Amino acid sequence: MSQNIYDDAGFFANYSRLPRSVEGLAGAPEWPALRALLPEMTGLRVVDLGCGFGWFCRWARENGAAEVLGLDRSDDMLGRARAGTADAAIRYARADLGQLDLPSARFDLAYSSLAFHYVADLDRLLGTVHRALVPGARLVFSAEHPIYTAPRRPGWSRDGEGRLTWPIDGYQREGPRTTDWLAEGVVKQHRTLGTQLNALIRHGFTIRHVEEWRPTAAQLAAAPDLAEECERPMFLLVAAER
């Protein structure tokens, strides 16, 4: 079973202060690119895998989704999510993505933001999601990019000329990586891009779009600190079709 760092009080307190936690989707710089991969929401039955505070679940309903199921492993997350809406068409449930079961052919869209890199058995999860979608339905997800997760000691370095580099090692050594992000000893799963795409293909998905997120010119102008995101991708965004 995977670590559930979101139920660690220190991690949760720090996570709750991130822009994406305070401002919701508008605080996540990759959201406009992820949104562009989504289908027209009207009438869709949506499942959100790792819904956190429920920002996307509410957005989906505001944009016409017929019903939304938000799943998360963290009781604290779900408590905040439930407190954030009185909409009866949004339902929240506790679920571990690593051991998830879903009804067959039940959803028109599966969405997941930055949750898959916590799941040790992604292959099992993708099989479950494929079965839970109707033919033609989409899976749209973001995850930490393998260039970001690969290193033993992830972090920036300076080359001989003082320029920023992101040293990679261990790209081909898939498995857990323990980092100190918001708390000590956070465990994420490193998987190559090929492994992730081939798992989707093997389960019957068709790859529709693969995006290694980069800030737009407008985002760079508004937040010059984002420039380092052009040196190496931090987020992987994928759209696949059942």
Added chain:
Amino acid sequence: MSQNIYDDAGFFANYSRLPRSVEGLAGAPEWPALRALLPEMTGLRVVDLGCGFGWFCRWARENGAAEVLGLDRSDDMLGRARAGTADAAIRYARADLGQLDLPSARFDLAYSSLAFHYVADLDRLLGTVHRALVPGARLVFSAEHPIYTAPRRPGWSRDGEGRLTWPIDGYQREGPRTTDWLAEGVVKQHRTLGTQLNALIRHGFTIRHVEEWRPTAAQLAAAPDLAEECERPMFLLVAAER
């Protein structure tokens, strides 16, 4: 128009001494993985984009291909390729992949080994290849991996603990990279993985397999120097279907 480094005498002399030039396919460690992406060859009409010395063209015929067209921009390469066979079903022609025209629906397989990263306008080439294939036909290619092509100064470094790392920068800055490989001032094109896959999808290809090549256990046992290839991928291997 792209640089044609293979017509540089010094480069060509050095290239001719590489294991893959002397031993052919058996001298290319990624060949078994690339071969695994190929369809059964019997009866196929094949085009090889950047055929070099013609090793693959001859292999394709030996494995049952009906006819093979080998294209290359280098007269030296083509001369060696032509000298290597008397098979009338193998034809060689001079062509610049950046300005290629091919007849429509003429081939059952398009193959390319380590040539696409020299092509500035890959998008145009992929459109040409898509039109030249019959429905259901495959495009199988290898290219230098974007993790390998991204850095301004590609090369290994040692971290604070003396361990090998591959510092990345400029991943999102697509375009030419000038390196000194076999000769000074060799120009290759850096494109993100997302850009390459999305171009395939946009032209109507279905992605069948994406492999970020790593040595097998047997290859590592036979050639321990290959271990560094586990730290970061050097080659990208893709199978797509029209």
